[in-house]
Amino acid sequence: MPATDYTYPSVYFAYLFFFLSFLLAVYFFIRSRKDGYWEDKGEDVKFQVFQDDDNTRRTP
Amino acid sequence: MFKKADNNALWAIGLSLVLFFIGGIITTVVPPLVDTSWSKPFENHDPAKGVTGKLVPLNEQQKKGRAIYVREGCWYCHTQQIRTLLADTKRYGWRGVDAPISTPDEFVYDDPHMFGTKRTGPDLARVGGKYDTQWHRTHFRNPRDLVKGSIMPAYPWIVNNPEEFNALVAYLQNLGRSKDWRPANDYEK
Amino acid sequence: MQPQFSKAEAANAPTGAIIHDDATAKWFLVSSVAYFFIVGIIAVIIAAKFVWPDLMGTMSWLTYGRLRPLHVNGMLFGWLLAADMGLAYYVIPRLCGVKLWSEKLGLATAALWNVIILGAVVTLLAGLNQGWEYAELPWYLDILVVVAWIMFGINIFMTVANRKYQAMYVTIWYIMGCILWTAFVYLTGNFATLFTTGTNQANLNWMYVHNAVGLIFTPIGLAIAYYFIPRASSTPLHSHKLSMVGFWSLAFVYVWTGAHHMLHGPISQWLQTISIAFSLMLLIPVWAVVYNLFATMKGQWHQLRESVPLKFLMSGVVFYLLTCFQGPMHSLRTVNAIVSKTDWIPGHAHMAVLGCFSFFAIAGTYYAVPRIWNKALHSDSLANWSYWMLMIGGLGFFTTLWLGGFWQGWQWNNVSIPFIDTVIALKPIWIVRFVSGLMMFTGIVLFAYNILATALGNPEEAAV
Known part of the structure; x- marks a missing residue:
C-alpha cells in the first residue's frame, strides 16, 4: 500500500489507543456499578463540603 | 478500585502517579532514545543529500555572547527555528535563497536551548552573516535609527562595552551557519 | 492570630467543634495579595513598553528582557501559586474535619x-536568568522551591491521613494530585534540563x-472551584461520579502534550502527532469539569447577582472552557501554522492563568478572608468594582490579542509583507492591551486594598 497520511505508524497507534480507551471506559463503567456509585448513597461524598458547618462556629 | 481510590489516600496517590508516569516517560525519556538525530551533531559533505555543512561547538567568545543573549532575555521575542512552513523558509531566507528548515541535529550543543515561543521580533535561526558589525552596533544602540517602527529596546550598555558587544555579535554571526546555505551571498565576501 | 472565640463561647461550642487556627493560610493569602499588586505594576510597565519602546530604556535592569521573567515568575509563583497554597491550607483541614497537621x-x-x-526579584533583575521559560530562577532558588513544596506536601498529606471522614471529596484528590505531579514536573523542568542540550532539553x-x-495550576485551581462553588452558593456539587471522570482523565492525558509547543519545529514528527492527539483528548477532562460546575449552578444562577466570589468563580469556569477549547484547536497543525508564535499565545496564556485560575484564587480569597479573620468584607461595592474591572479589562486584553494574533499570523504567512510592517500593524492592538491592562491593574488594586483592609480593619466594623 502506498504511504499516505492514513498509513503512518502513528495513525495505527491512535486506532489502537482509541480501542484500548474504549475497553477501559467499558471496564470502568462496570466497575463503578459494582462499587456502588450508581446507588442511592453513591453521591454522599459531595455533601462533605458542608460538614464543616455542623462542627465549627466561626461567628459568635 | 474506584472505591479504593475514593477512600484510601495511598491508593489515590499511587494511581495518579502511575497514570502520570505512563505519558511522562513516553514523552520525555523515550523520544531521545528513539530519535538519534536529537543528539548527533549535523554533518553532511555530500551535496546530493541536501545542504552541506558541519556543526561545531561555539568558541569562548561566542559562548560569552550567547550568555549575554540569555541574560538580556532576547529569546523572549526572537525565536530560533525555521519551521516546516513555506512562510518561514521564504521570510527568513536571504537574497533569493530559502532558509533551510531547522533540524534537531543543528542544536546539539545548545544549552540552554533558545528555540523560543514568541516572535515579537523576527526569527534569528539563520541571522548569521546577514548584517555586518557596524549594522549591529547602530541597531543595538537604538534599533529605531535603522528600522523605523521597531519596538526592540535599545542596549547602550552592551554597545558601550566593546568586549560584550563583540562577543554578542560573534554569537549572532554564527547563528544558523552550520548549514552552509548561501555560500555566494554573504556580506563578508 | 488570636482565636475568635471568647472562653465562654468556646465552652459552649458543640462537642467536637474544631477551631481552625488558619495562621498559615493568613500569611500565604496576605503575602500573595501583596505580590499580586506589586507584580501588577510590572505587568503594566511591560504592556506600556510595547507602545512606547523607549520607556525607561536606558537602565539594563528595567528592560523588557529583565522585567518579563519577573512578571511571569512573580505572577505564577508569588501571587497565584502562593494564593492557591494559602487556600489549600484553608480548605483541606475543613474538608478533613481536623486541624491542620502543623501550623508551625x-x-x-x-x-x-x-x-x-x-x-x-533580585536575581531576575540582575539578569541571572537560566534561559528556560518558567524556569528562569537560578538553581539555588529552585532547591528552596523544592524544599518549600515538600514542607507543603507533608503538611497537607498528614492532614489528609488524619482525616475524620473516610471518603475523600474531589478537592482533596486534586490538591494531592497537584502536590505529587508538581514535584515531578518541577524536577523535570528545573533539574533534568541541566543534564541535557538542544532538542532534548x-x-x-x-x-x-x-x-x-x-x-500545577489546573488541579489546584479546580480544587478551589470544586470547594468554593458549592460553598458560596450553598448548593451541592452536581455529580461526584462525573468529577472522577474529570480527575482521572486529567491525570492520564495532560502530561503527553508538551511537544505541541514545538509544532512544525525541529522535533520528531511522531512526537508532535502524539501531542496533538492528546491535546484534543484534553476536551474530555475539561468538559467533564465544566459541565459538572455549570450543572451545580442550575437554578441557582440568580445567586451571582449578590455574591462576588460566585461571579469570579463562574466567570473563571467560562474562561476555563474557552481556554481549553482554544488549546486543543490551536494545537492542530493547520491552525498552529497561523497562530503559533504570535500575540495569540499571550492572549491564550493570560486567559488561562488570569481569566481562569486567578479568578478562582481571587474568589477563594474573597470568600475565605472574612471567615478567617471573622470580620465582614471591608466593602462589597469595591469587590463588585474589582470584578468588573478585571472582567472588562481581561476581555479587552484577551480578545484584542486573539484578533491581533490571527492578523499577525496571516501577515507573516504572506512573505511579501516585510516583518517590520507586521510589527507596526499591531500597534493599535498593543494600545488596547495597555488600556485593558490598566483596567485589570485597577481591579487588582481594589481587590488587594479590600482584602488588606478586611484583614487589618477593626473587628467592630464587622457589619454582619
Whole structure:
C-alpha cells in the first residue's frame, strides 16, 4: 500500500489507543456499578463540603 | 478500585502517579532514545543529500555572547527555528535563497536551548552573516535609527562595552551557519 | 492570630467543634495579595513598553528582557501559586474535619516562600536568568522551591491521613494530585534540563512549561472551584461520579502534550502527532469539569447577582472552557501554522492563568478572608468594582490579542509583507492591551486594598 497520511505508524497507534480507551471506559463503567456509585448513597461524598458547618462556629 | 481510590489516600496517590508516569516517560525519556538525530551533531559533505555543512561547538567568545543573549532575555521575542512552513523558509531566507528548515541535529550543543515561543521580533535561526558589525552596533544602540517602527529596546550598555558587544555579535554571526546555505551571498565576501 | 472565640463561647461550642487556627493560610493569602499588586505594576510597565519602546530604556535592569521573567515568575509563583497554597491550607483541614497537621511547619513554609520570591526579584533583575521559560530562577532558588513544596506536601498529606471522614471529596484528590505531579514536573523542568542540550532539553522544558499550567495550576485551581462553588452558593456539587471522570482523565492525558509547543519545529514528527492527539483528548477532562460546575449552578444562577466570589468563580469556569477549547484547536497543525508564535499565545496564556485560575484564587480569597479573620468584607461595592474591572479589562486584553494574533499570523504567512510592517500593524492592538491592562491593574488594586483592609480593619466594623 502506498504511504499516505492514513498509513503512518502513528495513525495505527491512535486506532489502537482509541480501542484500548474504549475497553477501559467499558471496564470502568462496570466497575463503578459494582462499587456502588450508581446507588442511592453513591453521591454522599459531595455533601462533605458542608460538614464543616455542623462542627465549627466561626461567628459568635 | 474506584472505591479504593475514593477512600484510601495511598491508593489515590499511587494511581495518579502511575497514570502520570505512563505519558511522562513516553514523552520525555523515550523520544531521545528513539530519535538519534536529537543528539548527533549535523554533518553532511555530500551535496546530493541536501545542504552541506558541519556543526561545531561555539568558541569562548561566542559562548560569552550567547550568555549575554540569555541574560538580556532576547529569546523572549526572537525565536530560533525555521519551521516546516513555506512562510518561514521564504521570510527568513536571504537574497533569493530559502532558509533551510531547522533540524534537531543543528542544536546539539545548545544549552540552554533558545528555540523560543514568541516572535515579537523576527526569527534569528539563520541571522548569521546577514548584517555586518557596524549594522549591529547602530541597531543595538537604538534599533529605531535603522528600522523605523521597531519596538526592540535599545542596549547602550552592551554597545558601550566593546568586549560584550563583540562577543554578542560573534554569537549572532554564527547563528544558523552550520548549514552552509548561501555560500555566494554573504556580506563578508 | 488570636482565636475568635471568647472562653465562654468556646465552652459552649458543640462537642467536637474544631477551631481552625488558619495562621498559615493568613500569611500565604496576605503575602500573595501583596505580590499580586506589586507584580501588577510590572505587568503594566511591560504592556506600556510595547507602545512606547523607549520607556525607561536606558537602565539594563528595567528592560523588557529583565522585567518579563519577573512578571511571569512573580505572577505564577508569588501571587497565584502562593494564593492557591494559602487556600489549600484553608480548605483541606475543613474538608478533613481536623486541624491542620502543623501550623508551625506551615508558617515556616510561608516564610521560606517569601524568601524565594524576594530572591527571585533580585536575581531576575540582575539578569541571572537560566534561559528556560518558567524556569528562569537560578538553581539555588529552585532547591528552596523544592524544599518549600515538600514542607507543603507533608503538611497537607498528614492532614489528609488524619482525616475524620473516610471518603475523600474531589478537592482533596486534586490538591494531592497537584502536590505529587508538581514535584515531578518541577524536577523535570528545573533539574533534568541541566543534564541535557538542544532538542532534548527543549522537550523537557516544554513538558514542564505545559504541565506547570496543566498539572500545577489546573488541579489546584479546580480544587478551589470544586470547594468554593458549592460553598458560596450553598448548593451541592452536581455529580461526584462525573468529577472522577474529570480527575482521572486529567491525570492520564495532560502530561503527553508538551511537544505541541514545538509544532512544525525541529522535533520528531511522531512526537508532535502524539501531542496533538492528546491535546484534543484534553476536551474530555475539561468538559467533564465544566459541565459538572455549570450543572451545580442550575437554578441557582440568580445567586451571582449578590455574591462576588460566585461571579469570579463562574466567570473563571467560562474562561476555563474557552481556554481549553482554544488549546486543543490551536494545537492542530493547520491552525498552529497561523497562530503559533504570535500575540495569540499571550492572549491564550493570560486567559488561562488570569481569566481562569486567578479568578478562582481571587474568589477563594474573597470568600475565605472574612471567615478567617471573622470580620465582614471591608466593602462589597469595591469587590463588585474589582470584578468588573478585571472582567472588562481581561476581555479587552484577551480578545484584542486573539484578533491581533490571527492578523499577525496571516501577515507573516504572506512573505511579501516585510516583518517590520507586521510589527507596526499591531500597534493599535498593543494600545488596547495597555488600556485593558490598566483596567485589570485597577481591579487588582481594589481587590488587594479590600482584602488588606478586611484583614487589618477593626473587628467592630464587622457589619454582619
